[in-house]
Amino acid sequence: MSSAAPAEVAAAAEDTSLAGILRSRWEALRAGDVGSLPVIFGLIAITIFFTSKVGIFFSAVNFSNLIQQMAGTTVIAIGVVFVLLIGEIDLSIGFVSGFAGVVVAELQIPGSSHDYPGLVAIFAALAVGAAIGAFQGSFIAFLGVPSFVVTLAGLLIWQGAILKALGTQGVIGIQDHQINDIANYVLTKNWGWAVAIVFTVGYAAAVFGTIFSRRRAGLPSGNIILSTARVGFYGALAFAAVAVCNHSRGVPLVGLIVLFLVVLGGYVAGRTTFGRHVYAVGGNAEAARRAGINVKLIKILVFSISGAMAAMGGIIFASRLNSVDLTAGGSTILLDAISAAVIGGVSLFGGRGRVSGALFGGLIIGMIANGIDLVGYTDAVKFITTGVILLAAVTLDTVARRRQAASGR
């Protein structure tokens, strides 16, 4: 995707012939850097398995359903990526998302004293999420309380807050169209195509812009054929996705929101000073501090990103159900989001991984949940499967780390 991972840039800088790039990828693989291979194989295996069980799994309708089902978790996972990158954890995201859902629902109750337009309610809920994250982050940054404990306390506190806010009625319906459109609106066919065109042109501009600015500066610019192939691949993928969606109802708006947030997050992490400092804090916090980076500020900002992303996820969930109830933010939301980030290749040890991992991990988690529902397996099977895949992803991360250490990486 658009964010530049340190390892890939390095590999491309040495030998820019196709054979050279293949060779250095192979060497990196042997050294324990498996890159995105497990995710790609995982997606293919899951697709084949469930399609063989129920044919409808591999259909246009289900594809557009899948986008809507995975959206909330994926958005929350974007925040998790940032938290994992600085080597911390946030266990409060599930109920922060639920609490944001309550906030957005409360602020649109027709006929009440706080009946605001949908967009106002949405931004208020996002601000609440960011503030909760900053509040929790300040305990971690200033007082040095372990993030595990602070956010575990947050998990209880915000669950309690949801129960308190919903009281005895236990549910708030959402009638506001702007809020309900977030998860349920689908684009018209032409708008769908327009999105594919904008995405492809934008991606091509980013890739070739980088190449030309590096050429102008006399720096190695990688293999142009490979870059062109990559632009072609992702462009084709975008058009294929739109074509499939248009075959059923159209491109869900929420899919665009997810894509936008992934690209934005990848840009912030990969191309800005803030993102560079996030990776530095995760790699070696002491070195970052000595280099004059305000480590405490970075931590607070990262937790506030996590809170805001959790809130966005909660808004998507509430929008999808057109209501919030006492189960908001509960169930497997927390573990699904963390699993998505880890499966997407973000290291639990800090400093390694990309924001796009949230999308790929979210896709895998979403496909499993979707497939298991379609086949008619019980929740028991869903939990066990997701748990096994999470265990596999973490093991892979740990082993890869060890192999990298052993081979001097």
Add this chain to the structure above:
Amino acid sequence: MNSPPTPTLELRGVSKNFGSVQALQEVDLEVRDGEVMALVGDNGAGKSTLIKCVAGIYSIDGGEILFEGRQVTIHGPKDAARLGIEVVYQDLALCDNLDVVQNMYLGREEHDALFRLKESPMEQKTAETLASLAVTTISSVRQPVATLSGGQRQSVAVARAVMWNNRVVFLDEPTAALGVAQTRQVLALVKRLAEQGLAVVYVSHNLVDIFEVANRITVLRLGRNVGVFEKDKTTQQEIVQTIIAGAPAPEELEIVT
């Protein structure tokens, strides 16, 4: 040696206490442009404390610090950086997950008004700096630092200190963890720093290394100065005696008898 009259950095009578423990007692140290001043002493002599005082991690309890003859106060790492004093710590303070360019610019990244990183100029400047120090063993500046050898990592840490037009560089045990070939590499690098006009303070236990790179040698013992020696007018044995026993001449006699 025709050194300029004013030392680039001078410590006069600097003291530092931790509770009742006097880590530094009226210590003097000076270093001039183009000079390598070695700072030696046994464990607990106060070398690390002194470095941290100059780096702004500790504040001094007594004495004064002069930079080019002016008295200065150093309250934090930023003050030290503003003066052009850079410390390369023993643990190097590199981020293994970041590449060479990213480490060289850590905390000082070039960016535009929107905080977008300007990768191309940073990469060019990094390559130029490494070339100017004749660091040729690093094949790509986009390699993660984790993939580099100990000597290469040390080179990156030193090059980072040089790139920012620093005036005074403190090197804390730069060869402690290195093999023979890599030690040679780093010592050559230290000499080039002095040739480029920087004032270098080289902290080490290794007298062989010190006699190879240093112009002068300051010896600390139990938080006090016990002597400053011109390298050309002293011997390793004299330095060892000073480190262990304090002032060389009378003690030496005592040991001999």
